[in-house]
Amino acid sequence: MKNHKPLNTETARALKPGTKLVFINAGRNTVSALNGALCKVGPKGTFTQFGRTWLDIIWTSPEARGQNDGGYHPYDFAVAHRSLAPQAREVLKMLKEAGRITGVQAWNILKVRSLPRRISDLKEAGYNIKKAMKEDHTGQRYAEYTLA
Structure with a gap:
C-alpha cells in the first residue's frame, strides 16, 4: 500500500x-x-x-x-501510523536528536507539562521507548526516557 x-x-x-x-x-x-x-x-x-x-x-x-x-x-x-499530537511529535524529535529526554527538559525546552502522557502516546504509536530512573546531585529521583 x-x-x-x-x-x-x-x-x-x-x-x-x-x-x-x-x-x-x-x-x-x-x-x-x-x-x-x-x-x-x-x-x-x-x-x-x-x-x-x-x-x-x-x-x-x-x-x-x-x-x-x-x-x-x-x-x-x-x-499503522496514526497522527501524533503536536507535543508528542516534539518529544519524538527531541528523543531522536538528543537521544534522551527528562521531565525538566520537556518542560523547560518544549513546554510539555505531562511527559509521561506524551511518552504513552508514542508507545501507542509503536515506538519502543525505555524508561530509566536516575538520581540528581541532590538525591532527587527523575525518569529519563530513551528510544530503544
Missing part, C-alpha cells in the same frame, strides 16, 4: 505486543485478507520456526475476511 514501508525481520523484532499494523501483502501471498486490513502484534511478538522469523498477528478489522490469527511473514505488514 502507498505510504507504508514493509517491515523487515529486524524492525519486526523491535515491535511490542499490541503494536497496530496494516496488512500490505508485499509478498503477494494468497491470503483472504484485503490490503489495508488492520491487525496488531500478538503476545508472542516474533518467533523463529523452521529457520524463519514469523510475526504473531491478531486480526482486528473486517477486511481480514476471516483470516486466522498466527504467524505471518513480517514483510507483509507495516506499522
Whole structure:
C-alpha cells in the first residue's frame, strides 16, 4: 500500500505486543485478507520456526475476511501510523536528536507539562521507548526516557 514501508525481520523484532499494523501483502501471498486490513502484534511478538522469523498477528478489522490469527511473514505488514499530537511529535524529535529526554527538559525546552502522557502516546504509536530512573546531585529521583 502507498505510504507504508514493509517491515523487515529486524524492525519486526523491535515491535511490542499490541503494536497496530496494516496488512500490505508485499509478498503477494494468497491470503483472504484485503490490503489495508488492520491487525496488531500478538503476545508472542516474533518467533523463529523452521529457520524463519514469523510475526504473531491478531486480526482486528473486517477486511481480514476471516483470516486466522498466527504467524505471518513480517514483510507483509507495516506499522499503522496514526497522527501524533503536536507535543508528542516534539518529544519524538527531541528523543531522536538528543537521544534522551527528562521531565525538566520537556518542560523547560518544549513546554510539555505531562511527559509521561506524551511518552504513552508514542508507545501507542509503536515506538519502543525505555524508561530509566536516575538520581540528581541532590538525591532527587527523575525518569529519563530513551528510544530503544
